Amino acid sequence: MKVLVCLKQILDPDVPARDFQIDSAAKAARRGGANLVTNIFCENAVETALQFREAAGGDVKITALCYGESSAEDCLRKAMAMTVDEACLVERDGNTNPDAEAVGRVLAAAIQRLEQDGGPFDAVLVGRESGDWGVGQTGGLLAEELGRPALGFVESLQPGNGSVTLRRQTDVGIEVAEAEPPFLVTITNNEDNVPRIPKTRDVMMSYRKPLQKLSLADLELDSEEIRTGSSIFEVDEIFIPADEVECELAEGDTLDERVDQLARRIHEVVASIG
Amino acid sequence: MANVAVCVLGSLGYDRAAQGAAGAGRALAESLGGELHVLVIGPAGDEAIAALATVADRVVIGSNEALRDYQPEQALQAAEQLHAAGGGDYVAVLLSNDTYSQEIAPRLAHRLGGSSMADAAAIRMDGDHLLAQRTAYGGKAISIYRLKKQPAVVWLRARGFEPAPEQASPGDVTTVDLALDPPRIRITGREVAAQEGVRLEDAQVIVSGGRGLGGPEPFQELKKLADAIGAEQGASRAACDAGWVPPNWQVGQTGKKVAPELYIAIAISGASQHLLGMGDSKVVAAINTDADAPIFKHCSFGIVEDYKQVVPLLTDKLQAMTG
Ligand SMILES: Cc1cc2nc3c(=O)[nH]c(=O)nc-3n(C[C@H](O)[C@H](O)[C@H](O)COP(=O)(O)OP(=O)(O)OC[C@H]3O[C@@H](n4cnc5c(N)ncnc54)[C@H](O)[C@@H]3O)c2cc1C
Numbered sequence: 001m002k003v004l005v006c007l008k009q010i011l012d013p014d015v016p017a018r019d020f021q022i023d024s025a026a027k028a029a030r031r032g033g034a035n036l037v038t039n040i041f042c043e044n045a046v047e048t049a050l051q052f053r054e055a056a057g058g059d060v061k062i063t064a065l066c067y068g069e070s071s072a073e074d075c076l077r078k079a080m081a082m083t084v085d086e087a088c089l090v091e092r093d094g095n096t097n098p099d100a101e102a103v104g105r106v107l108a109a110a111i112q113r114l115e116q117d118g119g120p121f122d123a124v125l126v127g128r129e130s131g132d133w134g135v136g137q138t139g140g141l142l143a144e145e146l147g148r149p150a151l152g153f154v155e156s157l158q159p160g161n162g163s164v165t166l167r168r169q170t171d172v173g174i175e176v177a178e179a180e181p182p183f184l185v186t187i188t189n190n191e192d193n194v195p196r197i198p199k200t201r202d203v204m205m206s207y208r209k210p211l212q213k214l215s216l217a218d219l220e221l222d223s224e225e226i227r228t229g230s231s232i233f234e235v236d237e238i239f240i241p242a243d244e245v246e247c248e249l250a251e252g253d254t255l256d257e258r259v260d261q262l263a264r265r266i267h268e269v270v271a272s273i274g
Numbered sequence: 275m276a277n278v279a280v281c282v283l284g285s286l287g288y289d290r291a292a293q294g295a296a297g298a299g300r301a302l303a304e305s306l307g308g309e310l311h312v313l314v315i316g317p318a319g320d321e322a323i324a325a326l327a328t329v330a331d332r333v334v335i336g337s338n339e340a341l342r343d344y345q346p347e348q349a350l351q352a353a354e355q356l357h358a359a360g361g362g363d364y365v366a367v368l369l370s371n372d373t374y375s376q377e378i379a380p381r382l383a384h385r386l387g388g389s390s391m392a393d394a395a396a397i398r399m400d401g402d403h404l405l406a407q408r409t410a411y412g413g414k415a416i417s418i419y420r421l422k423k424q425p426a427v428v429w430l431r432a433r434g435f436e437p438a439p440e441q442a443s444p445g446d447v448t449t450v451d452l453a454l455d456p457p458r459i460r461i462t463g464r465e466v467a468a469q470e471g472v473r474l475e476d477a478q479v480i481v482s483g484g485r486g487l488g489g490p491e492p493f494q495e496l497k498k499l500a501d502a503i504g505a506e507q508g509a510s511r512a513a514c515d516a517g518w519v520p521p522n523w524q525v526g527q528t529g530k531k532v533a534p535e536l537y538i539a540i541a542i543s544g545a546s547q548h549l550l551g552m553g554d555s556k557v558v559a560a561i562n563t564d565a566d567a568p569i570f571k572h573c574s575f576g577i578v579e580d581y582k583q584v585v586p587l588l589t590d591k592l593q594a595m596t597g
Binding site for chain 1 (some may be wrong): 384423466467522572583592595
């Protein structure tokens with residue numbers, strides 16, 4: 001079987017709020033001293049794919065695909081260090097924030113190109129949303145571009161008999177589904193798909209694994225429309241909300257006094273609900 | 275015509291989320307001088323249909339036995355056909371924020387040749403474009419997106435919108451038979467988490483625990499506190515990822531968006547992604563050992579102390595007060 005995982009490189013979402021700044025001309029976050037990292041849900045997707053390969057007894061080839069700047073090579077190397085087999089980077093100019101439609105079209109074209117050369121992917125895995133803009137539309141739009149069925153918020157894939165068993169989270173519990181390849185899933189986090197830390201040896205090995213580079217021209221998508229990527233939406237405005245409030249800390253000489261104060265405040269609110 | 279459609283799943287009924295989506299739809303339709311239509315995917319109870327008719331100008335129910343049980347491919351196909359049956363020229367198609375609506379929204383937008391957007395907290399028209407306000411960068415920023423193609427297919431942070439007002443006379447209700455293909459992904463089983471009490475999204479009081487609790491057992495301790503004040507329990511992503519509590523306890527950017535009267539955050543640092551899920555709480559209280567934890571910049575009152583010292587004592591005191 002063949003599995004493809006899409007990755008996005010983003011500004012480290014753990015940047016504390018006090019260091020976070022907006023570049024108002026670019027209508028995006030200012031990079032500042034922040035690192036670029038792989039979006040966490042994409043890493044959950046890599047981990048999910050690796051566990052699927054393990055459960056299938058190894059006969060699964062995993063490809064990582066990214067549409068990003070040249071710096072995104074790091075994300076692909078890291079995925080290969082996590083033991084993904086091969087990678088492909090579709091290079092994008094810096095300085096752009098293409099909408100989900102443009103990204104979906106580029107990823108679909110790249111997937112079709114890779115399939116021409118190496119056969120169809122049974123499953124395409126995409127993170128449910130990114131830690132930067134978090135619009136969460138890429139997976140669904142990519143499924144439509146590819147014309148494949150899709151399921152969202154999946155936490156695991158298990159090999160079945162000609163099909164794949166999916167487990168996914170909904171707002172009221174867990175659902176189990178059977179999927180006939182080829183299909184697409186968006187991946188969410190759970191306790192079992194926390195991304196593994198690559199072993200030193202695998203980090204070394206990752207530099208020997210194939211990383212193919214494609215340009216938009218290679219995919220016959222080198223148009224202004226795709227490069228700017230604002231055919232369905234664009235950011236009109238972005239600002240930092242001013243929402244800090246004054247916190248009243250419990251005071252008193254003894255723990256009992258302080259907790260008593262806290263209890264009174266809580267009781268006050270609860271009693272007012274009636 | 276400048277009509278607006280709200281797309282609801284019949285099986286979910288006319289709950290608070292659907293009411294909010296309909297309210298947002300009515301306000302948008304009024305700003306356009308158009309009608310509000312409700313497109314219902316699959317059978318819904320008579321009560322829900324009657325309630326929808328009181329707020330909409332038109333209700334179109336898509337009927338097919340297969341829709342009794344949600345299947346994403348079929349729900350999507352149904353939404354596409356309902357869109358055409360309702361008139362097909364909507365400026366916007368709005369959905370609520372249940373899992374099912376979230377997953378079909380972008381795909382529906384693509385099929386209708388429109389724009390898609392997620393988790394909008396406010397919407398309005400600007401000429402032919404819909405503007406959608408939402409959070410970005412894990413809650414550190416607010417962004418306003420311009421949706422350039424119609425229909426704008428948007429799932430909303432639905433409970434944050436006022437319910438739709440009743441109209442003077444009920445809207446037309448029609449049922450259309452839909453033809454659906456067998457799905458290539460089929461949901462075969464559901465394990466609905468045992469839900470004591472109300473949904474987290476509708477809870478008035480929530481007690482949440484984080485990584486600082488250090489394991490699953492302390493959540494039992496928090497349960498006693500929650501019971502003393504009639505609260506539901508929630509958690510941070512770190513606690514869910516550790517497997518201490520089920521994933522549907524998660525509050526935040528990628529968990530539940532809650533808006534209780536009181537939210538008590540225990541051993542939760544207050545990362546922006548967590549704040550994003552509970553920022554609409556009326557009153558927030560925090561228990562944390564670290565006085566510099568960001569949560570203290572987002573709460574009305576709190577205590578800088580080890581939860582182990584505070585929680586049992588607090589529970590006793592609150593039990594005594596509520597008697
Ligand atoms: C794309 C993305 C989406 C995310 N979505 C979510 C989401 O939906 N929900 C969410 O919660 N997070 C989310 N996160 C994760 C988020 O960034 C934080 O990592 C997470 O919220 C931290 O959880 P925490 O506060 O429990 O843990 P920590 O940040 O580790 O905080 C633990 C706190 O416990 C305190 N503590 C320790 N011991 C004690 C004690 N004995 N008594 C009292 N206090 C103590 C510490 O002082 C600390 O403040 C997301 C992240 C990303 C990148």
